[in-house]
Amino acid sequence: MNTLIVYASKYGCTEKCANLVKKGLNDQVDLINLKEVNDIDLSKYSKVIIGGSIYVGKIQKIVSDFCSKYLDELLEKRVGLFICAMQEADIIDKQLNENFPLELTEKAEIKEWLGGEFLLDKMSFIDKMIVKKVSKVTTNTTNILVDKINGFVKIMN
Template structure:
């Protein structure tokens, strides 16, 4: 199986999660960071698509939303996985996940994951540092990346068949 993992990483956390996930998936797996590469993807050559993003100021990156809009019809016909990196937990993280991905894509996903997150203050601009300090009180790098969730997502994705349309 050929799997495409499409993600957008602002400070490197989502990229780190995507790489950890790639190492645990069966078959050939290819990564595309939408922050670095254009949206010109031949999605039809892949059997499965995993989409991952992160939350910044309450929303997933615009490039993730644009990718899903552009390839929606192709995505929902494939084996789909969705993951989100965010610092929130529990109900708030679930709400952020639901806002990040359209219902039509969430409904066909065979694996969904919330992988925790990181505040990499050392890579943030001045405004981002002020916001993170105000929201979380932190002025230093903090990692809450959940490798157990990544492992669980990979196991689930590897063992489940494609979404059935019947």
């Protein structure tokens, strides 16, 4: 079986998590950054994993556009969804369900939050100011949830 992982990453956390998921999967895996590829042939994949990061409650538009464009094909495959965010755990389910099409969240074998990062040294000035003010974070902070990644991989294998 072939697996496709598509993702969009603003500062690198989602890309790190996508690579960790790829490492754990047993099949042939293609990893595609949606910012670099426009058209994707899904016909050669039996599984598709979609990941994105959440900023101010929203996933990147390029991830939403991918889900909308390929929704009918995605509904015919095994699907896993993940997000990366530095959020309170109690709103993660809401964000997972609100940032992907309803049909896709209902079809997905797993929907998971894989953690997040605040990488202040990579952030734009505006993003850095918002993070410092809202989250009270003043240094780089990493919270990638390896146990959740391992659980995600186990289900998708």
